[in-house]
Amino acid sequence: MATKIFMEALSPTMEEGRLVKWLKNEGDAVKSGDVLAEVETDKAVMELVARGDGVLRKRLVNEGESRPVGQLVGVIAAKDENIDALVAEAGGTGTASGGDAAKAPEKVVAQTQETAGTSSVPRTPQQSQGESSTPPQEKSPGAQPLPSAAPAAVGTGGNGGRAKSSPLARRIASERGLDISSLQGSGPGGRIIKRDIEAAATTGATGAAPPRSDRGARAGREQPFEDIPLTQIRKTIARRLAESIGPIPTFYLTAELDLTRVVEMRAAMLELGDEFKVSINDVLLKAVATALQQHPEVNAHWLGDRIRVHNRVHLGMAVATDDGLIVPVIFDADQKRMSEISAEARQLARLARERKLKPEQYTGSTFSVSNLGMMQIAQFTAIINPPEVGILAIGAAEDVPVLKDGELQSRKRVHVTMSCDHRAVDGAVGARFLQTLRRLVENPLMLVY
């Protein structure tokens, strides 16, 4: 039985991929899971792996050529199996470069996506407002192509990305705190119906939102997040402010943080040896992560009809690359020591510049930080990365004259500006977060407490 090799969707937003390099030759034996080729997506260079055993009989794309997601790019089959029909079919569906993506027989989401990360952060376009313009990624476990004209009959595919579900299924899911968008529907056209909810509830196979809990006694980290239904006042605030300014009504809070003690701490640590070297940015990342843990209301996602407050802190850090901005994620940043954050931040920045980041390394952040201090920018405002509700812009650490007890002193200080999504975060809430951040940064020993 031959296995078709398709151009797979190797990133959430990928529509076509460029085959950079074949790693197997025609005639090579391959096993399921073997890396067949390197494929450049819109974000990174990824591995295309075999989905079946046999011999790589045919490569249908030359290195350097692009193919839309879902297009046949090769065939794995038994050594003497007749694959003429498959190859002819590929000819029919257009081996020409840049064939019509709409005619692609199938869209396959790479395995890496389904298992991506440990984060519970939504990945499907309909969940993530930031990706609302991307087409839905349809996934199908089998390799059998769907008829090209048929709407995808699975899960959240089809129908413009809306997960179809019966009213009863939605009601039960809501009562049980189940995230319906994570389910596959078994009804007509992939409709999620009662039995799908019940199956999910029995197996616990779904991304279960925890039952509402008292915010004061917030459950532990085993509950990745908590959904807070919108109150009327929250809805009104969201509507009115969005009318006033863009779809994300943003406001900005700027604070000047004194780095005197951070500088002292860095110096003291450096005296202990090079292995204890941390940058000011590392200290600030650690401080932000710690402050987020204490202010979950800004460590949140705006999901349109509710606010998802995350109990785990996955800190996005904006990295400039030659191709543009990308935001890799330090997962569970609040749980990591400063040395771990420091090493991970460096590693992620390197991978980003080399375009080696995997999708699970740049999706799932709960809050982001952008630092242009190294470019001598004194202060700036950053654009929120939806559905997050805040981002912190860090400027350059500068020596400034400060009046202290009537005397002029030189102090190292940094301006930080927090952009807040006013639909979710009010001014005072953002300000309290910055108060905590100030306390931590100006007393960095608290970060080791």
Add this chain to the structure above:
Amino acid sequence: MAVITYRDALNQALREEMQRDDRVFLMGEEVAVYQGAYKVSKGLLQEFGEMRVVDTPITELGFAGVGVGAAMVGLRPVIEFMTWNFGVLALDQVLNSAAKMLYMSGGQYPMPLVFRGPNGAALQLSGQHSQSFESWLAHMPGVKVVTPGTPHDAKGLLKSAIRDDNPVLFLEGEMLYNTKGEVPEEEYVIPIGKADLKREGDHCSIVTNGKMALVAMQAADQLAKQDIRVDVVDLRTVRPMDIDAIKTSVAKTNRAVVLEEGWELAGIGAQVVDYIQRECFDDLDAPVVRVHQADVPMPYAKNLERLAKPDAAKTIAAVKKVMYIE
């Protein structure tokens, strides 16, 4: 309980009400000497005499109007149409006089009047004589529309209809007259506007009325052999409709098939589906499916007539569809 025919159940109801109240009288074509085209009025002429069991000429509009006038001056007429297919000739008296008299006279003239007769298709009576009128009639404010499907319901509801101070349009069925069922020996009445849960099951609701209640029961029997258990909600009255009964059943089963004898567009089923979507939206696990007559005049040819009529097989297919089976 005695097992009697639908025909005899109606006959008993007429006799008992005529005995109970001497203002009640029966009028229509062939009701007296001939004992009724379908023998519903058998023996009544002999018992009550020609002042209370009155043969009329073939003038539906005329004797319907006589009935309206009689009701206005305090009698309680029961007007028989040989079939509701002929009753359409009297529609002006039904629609413009009976249905509106109380309202337009400012409450001066109550209208304790029953129009009754067989409704819907029998066998091979072709397009003009095989029509279901419940949705036409139920469309009018000012009347009640009753469609009993069993002898028990026929007797209890006809007695209520005769005692009602409003015009009641009572729809029987030629194919029902010979059906048998248990009917209590003692006197009873069934309130108008109250549905009956004819069978209980938790997988799907079949909401129906009139003759189709029998079809629904046949379908339910066959479905039970496949371990599919359905609620059969027999509305019995289509105006006013028992919305609570529909709600209760659909809330339990989360699925509904609406089965009716007549045509699809603006049919009784359309109204039932509207109630379901309004009252049971959050209970639905599947879209509601309707079963009805094909959208054609009833064919005379036997094979085509069978294809045009709603039946148990179509009902079973609809149930399976809303249960996502096959």
